[in-house]
Amino acid sequence: MLTRIDHVGIACDDLDAAIARYESTFGLTVVAREVNDEQGVEEVMLRVAEGPMGASHVQLLRPLSPETPVGKYVAKRGEGIHHVAYGVDDVTGALAELEGRGIRLIDRTPRHGAMGSSIGFLHPKDMGGVLTELVQAATPAP
Ligand code: V0V
Ligand code: CO
DSSP states (O other): OOOEEEEEEEEOSOHHHHHHHHHHHHOOEEEEEEEETTTTEEEEEEEEEEETTEEEEEEEEEESSTTSHHHHHHHHHOSEEEEEEEEOSOHHHHHHHHHHTTOOBSOSSOEEOGGGOEEEEEOGGGTTTOOEEEEEOSSOOO
């Protein structure tokens, strides 16, 4: 079902400081920056590596307000790892399959994600405390 680690989502207070950290520490390059109102974030994707199953990224997340998922998370725990996202070929099918295995879904139908992707979240309470995201990229891996 899983094709790669698509991204690691990191909650930040200061997006530009976080970008500078990943640029100067690892020489990563920003490949996308967008506001996702539905998810309550401004987010930046930095490319880590390109593999046969597609690219992997660091995703930096700044909450648009304190009432958003990332805003609540930062208020409770401070900056840090917010979620892990895996690539899938068919996010709708993967969500249905996982629900059939008894995993609680946050999204039963996919939502709009970074760089034109379709995404769905699994509840952290059924994933050992790890908020888990599935990502179907806008264009399939070569
Ligand atoms: C909350 N909890 C987490 C967590 N956020 N546990 C692990 N990782 C996280 N990131 C725990 C929290 O500590 C509580 O545990 C419990 O869940 C309920 O938390 P809450 O603060 O009361 O918040 P809720 O229940 O209102 O919302 C929690 C969920 C929410 C996970 C349901 O954050 C959500 O819907 N997340 C999915 C959407 C999202 O995160 N979007 C932002 C990224 P205790 O204290 O009860 O034990 S957007 C993105 O990644 C995009 C666009 C992309 O990749 O393209
Ligand atoms: Co994400």
